Amino acid sequence: DAMVIQNPRYQVTQFGKPVTLSCSQTLNHNVMYWYQQKSSQAPKLLFHYYDKDFNNEADTPDNFQSRRPNTSFCFLDIRSPGLGDAAMYLCATSKFTGGGNQPQHFGDGTRLSIL
């Protein structure tokens, strides 16, 4: 089945040690998103790629970066994780068809813990 896959499901890193989370999709969608979801809160958009164009949300910290080397893969890099960055990180995709109402499809997330 076509899907959005996030690896790993659980990631532990040390305070200040760079970490990379990965997302791949077999849906051939042209848009990929990264959301952050902290405990008992709703998901919050960090940034997204529309094809190769990167779009950052205004309040996303500079500590968070992203790369999209091709249509299928997208990475979230956290340069110097702090304790406040412990969260579930969700990747989502959507396909722009001109109609603009296509839903987003999510992976199961990576739960990041900071020691």
Added chain:
Amino acid sequence: DAKTTQPTSMDCAEGRAANLPCNHSTISGNEYVYWYRQIHSQGPQYIIHGLKNNETNEMASLIITEDRKSSTLILPHATLRDTAVYYCIVRVGNSGAGSYQLTFGKGTKLSVIP
């Protein structure tokens, strides 16, 4: 995007229909109603969306009132696996932009009881 109001929590007996309401009284004419759910420790799952007509798929039915100020998501035969937080989201469908942010509210925690 228009704001939505949902009950904080609901219970439903297994095998019964679950009816989840959503109020979106400030919805604009070009805004769609989307429903997602999030089962514990998983990513949000798309359920259904609609503009003004009622919609049905293999997961659920979406009933939108004629004035479009509220809607109801119906799970016809709830199972224990339907226990989740259900989010009602209203957003512009054809904004001309290729990408969009989903603004999640607090949602409704549905508990399906044996």
